[in-house]
Amino acid sequence: MSPKGRPEGEYRSAQHEGSPVNPRGRSDAVFLLDVDNTLLDNDQVVSDLRGRLESEFGAASAGRYWTIFEMLRSNLGYADYLGALQRYRSDAERGDAQDLRLLLMSSFLVDYPFAECLFPRALEVIAHLDRFGPTVILSDGDVVLQPRKVQRSGLWDAAGGRVLIYIHKEQMLDAVQRLYPAHHYVVVDDKLQVLTAMKEVLQERLTTVFPRQGHYALDPLNLARYPSADFTIEHIGDLVDFDVPRLLEAAGAAGAAGAAARATGVPG
Numbered sequence: 001m002s003p004k005g006r007p008e009g010e011y012r013s014a015q016h017e018g019s020p021v022n023p024r025g026r027s028d029a030v031f032l033l034d035v036d037n038t039l040l041d042n043d044q045v046v047s048d049l050r051g052r053l054e055s056e057f058g059a060a061s062a063g064r065y066w067t068i069f070e071m072l073r074s075n076l077g078y079a080d081y082l083g084a085l086q087r088y089r090s091d092a093e094r095g096d097a098q099d100l101r102l103l104l105m106s107s108f109l110v111d112y113p114f115a116e117c118l119f120p121r122a123l124e125v126i127a128h129l130d131r132f133g134p135t136v137i138l139s140d141g142d143v144v145l146q147p148r149k150v151q152r153s154g155l156w157d158a159a160g161g162r163v164l165i166y167i168h169k170e171q172m173l174d175a176v177q178r179l180y181p182a183h184h185y186v187v188v189d190d191k192l193q194v195l196t197a198m199k200e201v202l203q204e205r206l207t208t209v210f211p212r213q214g215h216y217a218l219d220p221l222n223l224a225r226y227p228s229a230d231f232t233i234e235h236i237g238d239l240v241d242f243d244v245p246r247l248l249e250a251a252g253a254a255g256a257a258g259a260a261a262r263a264t265g266v267p268g
Helices: 042-076 081-093 102-109 121-129 145-153 173-179 192-205 215-219 222-226 237-239 244-264
Strands: 027-033 136-142 165-166 181-188 204-209 231-233
Touching: 027 102, 027 121, 042 081, 042 102, 042 136, 042 215, 081 102, 081 145, 121 237, 136 145, 145 181, 173 192, 181 192, 181 244, 192 204, 192 231, 231 237, 237 244
Parallel strands: 027 136, 027 181, 136 165, 181 204, 204 231
Antiparallel strands: none
């Protein structure tokens, strides 16, 4: 699925090989859209997986799987559902797991109908924003299931193949800017931690949009720990009716004020 010769975790469609990296083709704005719990209800995917594990393999096997999953997520920094199955198999070969049949869950994940979990109007949002600048899927995840999710959900095609999947996307902004150069970026993500980290790097060149969807976005501890985004919306579909030109004009004014402040040494 990933073309050869590219950094691990980075995916782009061949039809976009030329334009994104051409500085002369720098866009006024590029929209960076997260996947899990931003465009797609990943909490529902996890709920379905939990139910399937417990109903088919019992609480003991399911519990062992989720213990491994959380351990891997802590170590890797992203959710690796298939990696947890791989580790489960290693444990089973040593006699530490309950049921080797749980490995059959790999087909459940790979063949899952992700399109049914798109949030309402998610594809409309991509089409709407694309009128004002390129939309780019910017996600964290593994190199197998996450691109599969983006493809099967229809998000890959909706974004014209402009898909980037990294281990820690907030640490890859140099690569994002090289591939999709723009005067300004708008990022839409359900994690305030990610929005905050990206804002610290791009500063006034970035507008952050926070959809209050999913367990991360609704966690009171996260809300208290990180600063608010530039814009908060209740549902991703709200962006279809969003005044995007006004948003970009406000961002441009803020950027100009920040540049002037740096030039004069006077705080903006």
